[in-house]
Amino acid sequence: MRQLGSAQPTAVELEILRILWELGPSPVREIHRRLNEAKGTNYSTTVKMLSVMLTKGLVKRDERATPHVYRAALTRERAGKTFLRDLIDKVYDGSAMSLVLQALANGKATQAEIDEARRLLDEMEGQP
Amino acid sequence: MRQLGSAQPTAVELEILRILWELGPSPVREIHRRLNEAKGTNYSTTVKMLSVMLTKGLVKRDERATPHVYRAALTRERAGKTFLRDLIDKVYDGSAMSLVLQALANGKATQAEIDEARRLLDEMEGQP
DNA sequence: GAAGGGTAGCGAAACCTTTCGCTGACTCAA
């Protein structure tokens, strides 16, 4: 059984989250308009994706309203943090410093810059 | 048809790339040892994944050697850049500055820090 | 109450990734 809180959004799911982050809580029709604009998706598909995301806990919905209003269950900030952490884990074996060093590698970076970057990344990682 | 150069490595593919980045060019047996260690994968699976990755252009192999030697077709640096760009595109709608601002948002950041971070990210993005 | 439009949901198909059984080739030693 997949842990509810730890599910990484898939490509389309992320696209929907992005729309919700931009629009704020919205009815399906609104979300669909955007998604269809971007990639010609069928209305049924949008509804299905939202229902899948609901069971995964990626979105929440207010059923009292008609039409139902959906909203993202995580913030853009949290998603960003998670993805960045994931990137560091998957590409740099968990070493944030590796990424920083690599980033500065071909450029001309002072020690001050490196320290600065380190602090920035520490903040991004958040506190476990 | 999927563009060869633009294929984003999947989870297992990335795990294999990570092994190759660490070990350098290696025979299947070596790669398999690591992969199996990490997640108990069958030998056949490792071979198959490598063959899939070969057709996708993610790895190259020297068939003159016996056993065949595989090596990553992209560097860790390039993969990191691509993933970071992808993260920015998918989560922050392509605005690197959004990510930086968000990262600094809850912390207490000086203007100097922000400028620093901007420069860092510019470098990470590479020059189109 | 019948027709039409907006809304919601289910189940199955289509597609991609990941897994592995099975097979064959090749090498080395007895």
Added chain:
DNA sequence: TTGAGTCAGCGAAAGGTTTCGCTACCCTTC
């Protein structure tokens, strides 16, 4: 030559994501 071991590859199954057809349920409005 035969048997044991290593290496490579194919095809199909298993599992997850994404797609959509079809159905049903409200509301209006006639």
